Amino acid sequence: MTVLPAIAAFAEDLTAIRRDFHMHPEIGFQEHRTSARVAELLASWGVTVTRGIGGTGVVGVLEGSRPGRTIGLRADMDALPMEEQTNLPYASRTPGVFHGCGHDGHTTILLGAARYLAENRDFAGRAVFIFQPAEEGLGGARAMLADGLFDRFPCDELYGLHNSPYHPHSRVTIRPGIAQAGAGFFDIRITGRGAHGAYPHMGRDPITIGAGLVKELQEIVARNTDPTHAAVVSVTEFHAGSAYNVIPGEAVLRGTFRYLDDADGAMIEGRMRRICEGLAHAHEVEIAADIRTVFGVLSNDPARVANLIDVAQGVVGDLAAPDAELTMGSEDMADLLNVVPGAFFNLGHNGTVPLHNPGYVFDDSILPVGASLFARLVEVRGGAEG
Structure with missing residues (x-):
């Protein structure tokens, strides 16, 4: 040397x-x-x-x-x-x-x-x-x-x-x-309606909606990306609730997505937005999605x-x-x-x-x-x- x-x-x-x-x-x-x-x-x-x-x-x-x-x-x-x-x-x-x-x-x-x-x-x-x-x-x-x-x-x-x-x-x-993947970050806020844990029908539970959202996000790569292309979506934070018997009014999910093809990155972002819109409509809640590409x-x-x-x-x-x-x-x-x-x-x-x-x-x-x-x-x- x-x-x-x-x-x-x-x-x-x-x-x-x-x-x-x-x-x-x-x-x-x-x-x-x-x-x-x-x-x-x-x-x-x-x-x-x-x-x-x-x-x-x-x-x-x-x-x-x-x-x-x-x-x-x-x-x-x-x-x-x-x-x-x-x-x-x-x-x-x-x-x-x-x-x-x-x-x-x-x-x-x-x-x-x-x-x-x-x-x-x-x-x-x-x-x-x-x-x-x-x-x-x-x-x-x-x-x-x-x-x-x-x-x-x-x-x-x-x-x-x-x-x-x-x-x-x-x-x-x-x-x-x-050589290295492009990357995006996301912050998703689900605004439902809080209620007593004994009376879930009186609320709009953001935790169950968020859990379903996690599953849907995982399927973006599994069912929308060419299997020969490398991509990943990872939910790395899930924040909601403060007591055993309280259904909270809000839940927040955060995470990242990675891709090696810009078209895949655009597809992932688009699918995430549409999934959030669809779940918001289906569950009568508000879902605000802040999705941004941070690296090419x-x-x-x-x-x-x-x-x-x-x-x-x-x-x-x-x-x-x-x-x-x-x-x-x-x-x-x-x-x-x-x-x-x-x-x-x-x-x-x-x-x-x-x-x-x-x-x-x-x-x-x-x-x-x-x-x-x-x-x-x-x-x-x-x-x-x-």
Whole structure:
């Protein structure tokens, strides 16, 4: 493995930065401290900084020493609304907020690449460092796009990564073409009529209606999606009632749906709306359905995947390969890749606890590896012809 020596020399600094972010996590569109620290560090290295893109997003621009192509690198900054249970000395100091997906590591990796490139400047073209807010289901990528991200900072290619406790240390995996699912979230509120549990005929029971709704939603994929297409609908919350003998007046269901074909996503959303309308009519209640697509289908440009693997093999050797499995997990870099051709890859580490688990621990030893991968993408691809 060939971590860039200059990056290896400041690896301890990267660990300190990452752990500082970890101690002060912020959820989507509230990354005020994080974005301020990112901007401060970039500016201290001579990177031109623009703040407030898409809310709390930050973009840094660095000119190389000679003409070339513009390479975009992206990292997400937000944490999750969950409690940390690691007992680490640098554990979250914010109750109910935790970097349980490693975005603090992604941010630090991109900062490491920016520092190296700023201190060396021996590359062609321009590097654009994109620090995105609100990846965890709040639409940070779309907010940056709506704020003119690529109109203001055009890129020829775009790359991003995600840490992976599911792969060996420094293993780079990626899948050409469709790689991750598109995703939608839903909130469904059933407004019935409350009554005594002994006299259900006097009410309109939202719990039984909701239970039937759960069953109907499961049948969307089972009976409306081509069996050769991957899709899933999951009801993940069901809230109703407060006493043994009271039929409540309201029930709330929430959940997600995933798909690998945009037509399937549109079909699922349409069926959900019609099912809610039909049940409302049948049971003489009101059902309000808030259904929204939050991520598009992530598709990696095959040519950029080949470029990435070529660069990654120069850093991690045979640990880099285009052999990632198709996943129903989602990532809102999909929306950025719909505008600029690029590639989104996984970087393995020695963590043993899954992402989004309260005991998840990011492995700091991959910080210089990730930073070297990002830096080399700029150095190699900035001088490429296409």
